[in-house]
Amino acid sequence: MKIGIIGGGSIGLLFAGYLARNNEVTIYSRTETQASILRSKGVTIEQNNTSNTYRVQATTSTNSVSDEEFMIIAVKQYVLEEVLLQLNDLDKIPTVLFLQNGMGHIDALDKLKNRTILLGVVEHGALKIDNARVLHTGIGKTKVALFRGDKDKADLLVRENTTTFPIELHSNWREILTSKLIVNAVINPLTALFKIKNGELIYNRYFYHSMEALYNEIISVIHPVTDNMWQQVCEICNNTAENKSSMLRDVEEGRKTEVEAILGYVINEAKRKNQKLILTPFLFEGIKGIEDRGKYNG
Numbered sequence: 463m464k465i466g467i468i469g470g471g472s473i474g475l476l477f478a479g480y481l482a483r484n485n486e487v488t489i490y491s492r493t494e495t496q497a498s499i500l501r502s503k504g505v506t507i508e509q510n511n512t513s514n515t516y517r518v519q520a521t522t523s524t525n526s527v528s529d530e531e532f533m534i535i536a537v538k539q540y541v542l543e544e545v546l547l548q549l550n551d552l553d554k555i556p557t558v559l560f561l562q563n564g565m566g567h568i569d570a571l572d573k574l575k576n577r578t579i580l581l582g583v584v585e586h587g588a589l590k591i592d593n594a595r596v597l598h599t600g601i602g603k604t605k606v607a608l609f610r611g612d613k614d615k616a617d618l619l620v621r622e623n624t625t626t627f628p629i630e631l632h633s634n635w636r637e638i639l640t641s642k643l644i645v646n647a648v649i650n651p652l653t654a655l656f657k658i659k660n661g662e663l664i665y666n667r668y669f670y671h672s673m674e675a676l677y678n679e680i681i682s683v684i685h686p687v688t689d690n691m692w693q694q695v696c697e698i699c700n701n702t703a704e705n706k707s708s709m710l711r712d713v714e715e716g717r718k719t720e721v722e723a724i725l726g727y728v729i730n731e732a733k734r735k736n737q738k739l740i741l742t743p744f745l746f747e748g749i750k751g752i753e754d755r756g757k758y759n760g
């Protein structure tokens with residue numbers, strides 16, 4: 463199958479490498495510099511002292527899409543609007559899969575003309591090393607569900623399921639996104655503000671208590687869809703113990719974070735339900751403050 467991936471960051475490179483084992487993959491990167499490196503070197507996935515390189519095609523996202531059957535959108539939520547406008551002929555791709563954290567992208571999907579739209583959540587830890595290499599820091603799952611269109615298209619992706627790159631099909635997109643939202647609302651802001659790897663939230667009893675308190679506040683607004691949500695949060699911390707969350711990495715590199723799509727969404731839901739929150743707005747302001755300080759420090 464021909465698969466396109468928009469975004470050559472941690473998740474884009476991880477998906478490109480694993481999917482290139484059996485498919486023709488093209489990465490649509492932001493810069494021609496990265497595209498040219500990818501064309502000549504391929505994508506290398508490093509994991510547990512092993513390193514595997516896969517051949518891919520690459521071009522920039524300002525070009526028209528080719529004749530891919532499947533397009534995976536692996537950019538941050540806050541550049542999504544710009545990317546969807548920029549990419550010529552995206553409408554022609556039959557199936558598009560969105561992998562963003564948070565819930566900020568859902569409203570934009572109705573405007574798209576693609577026949578099948580899938581939503582996915584990624585529980586892997588992945589860290590881009592350079593333009594062509596990614597470190598697979600934690601094996602998690604990718605959960606995929608149909609937003610609209612043809613369910614058989616999701617099966618095309620699920621057949622790529624392996625032990626190092628598990629892919630599961632779920633029946634309800636809202637359920638998988640809600641669970642992931644709770645995970646990110648708890649893990650990401652705490653790791654970003656405390657400057658710790660995901661595992662420390664469970665190994666350090668003080669951080670663990672902070673995480674429990676935040677979890678209880680978040681689930682008072684966003685009700686879990688499974689009985690074992692707390693265990694799931696802890697399991698993800700454990701599976702990605704050596705990983706820096708995407709929000710911590712954004713903060714360290716002075717980039718904008720996805721806090722608006724994650725905690726911003728929780729705060730809006732609380733307002734809508736007339737609920738008062740304490741920890742969530744505190745953390746939201748803390749992360750926005752760090753983003754703002756980045757601007758002044760150049």
Ligand SMILES: NC(=O)C1=CN([C@@H]2O[C@H](COP(=O)(O)OP(=O)(O)OC[C@H]3O[C@@H](n4cnc5c(N)ncnc54)[C@H](OP(=O)(O)O)[C@@H]3O)[C@@H](O)[C@H]2O)C=CC1
Nearest residue numbers: 469470471472473491492523536537538562563584587588
């Ligand atoms: N990393 C992780 O462990 C996890 C990430 N996620 C989610 O996956 C999504 C992607 O995250 P992640 O891969 O970590 O983010 P990264 O910041 O590593 O990658 C995003 C990529 O998007 C590229 N990009 C930005 N603008 C454009 C554009 N106009 N055209 C093409 N590419 C563009 C960036 O290019 P450039 O570098 O040139 O600016 C960058 O390579 C996020 O929603 C994140 O929350 C979910 C679970 C785990």
Ligand SMILES: CC(C)(CO)C(=O)C(=O)O
Nearest residue numbers: 585649702705706707708
């Ligand atoms: C699963 C987790 C918490 C992995 O770090 C993630 O989604 C992120 O960092 O954004």
